[in-house]
Amino acid sequence: MLADRRFAVLAFALLVVFWGSAFGAIKVSLAYAPPVLFAGMRTLLCGAVVALAALVWGGRLNLGRDWRVYLLLAFFNVALFMGLQTLTILYMPSGTAAVVIYLQPILVGLLAFLILGEPLSAAKVVGLLLGFSGVVVVSAGSLSGVSLGTPLGVALGVVSAVSWALGTVYFKRYGERLSMLWAVAAPFLVGGVFLTSLGLVLEPISSISWTGTYVASFLYASLVGTALAWVLWLGLVRVGEASRVAAYVFFVPLVSVLLGAIFLGETLSPLLLVGAAFVVCGIYLVNKPSALSRQRSAKSKDPEADH
Secondary structure, three states, X not given: OHHXXXXXXXXXXXXXXXXXXXXXXXXXXXXXXXXXXHHHHHHHHHHHHHHHHHHHHOOOOXXXXXXXXXXXXXXXXXXXXXXXXXXXXXXXXXXXXXXXXXXXXXXXXXXXXXXXXXXXOHHHHHHHHHHHHHHHHHHHHHHOOOOOOOHHHHHHHHHHHHHHHHHHHHHHHHHHHOOHHHHHHHHHHHHHXXXXXXHHHHOOHHHOOOOHHHHHHHHHHHHHHHHHHHHHHHHHHHHOOXXXXXXXXXXXXXXXXXXXXXXXXXXXXXXXXXXHHHHHHHHHHHHOOOHHHHHHHHHHHOHHHHO
């Protein structure tokens, strides 16, 4: 049990670092490549690499039985979320983009309650709102004195967050029957082909500047920020309550801001500490066992309780 908990903590820590650092890599990459082509090539490379791993270690694809599940995961998690997330980061200030995209845990909490029947206690609601408030506080520095983005940018960010939440809840409901590696590989291959094809239609491939900086940031965003991170993410969603797992992604903007200050020379505001306190308190409340779950746990440990 202790080993499982330590593994979960390590997986969450790696996920937050991978996604937090990928945010900066995406911003760097978009200075050298158009958004749709970049999103398509990034997700296609992710799908190809994870597919190679799945062929060796991933078990059966079961495409005849599960093609609808793979297709909907590709639609929600790749075509909509990954594509629109890239556009949001490109067309909005990073602080505003983070606030809009990280509505996702709140949406997951609501959808998991409505679709999966997960409990939505008052403590969990307060915790999700506190976590989101932490994201807003951390992003406040980049919001002051700059545009909050266009209505189109906000709409793209909201749809991105909704699609990510739907993809998370859909995977939680139907993903148990899928191989973990194929649950990433197949949707990202399908979504990557779609986004790359769309990019080739909308954007000239000659507009990509293949500098060393771009190649390095592209590979990092594709392999670490997408392939490794999504295997960890879906693995954690599979074994835990979707709403509780999703709450931990509130840490991602904090790590992104911190790494941006270290590696990209961005300003580090004292508000980071305030936002971190909000996020930590929020995650604690989301994961705090309810009175009912404590009673059930006590009964399961005491076989004589029912006699």
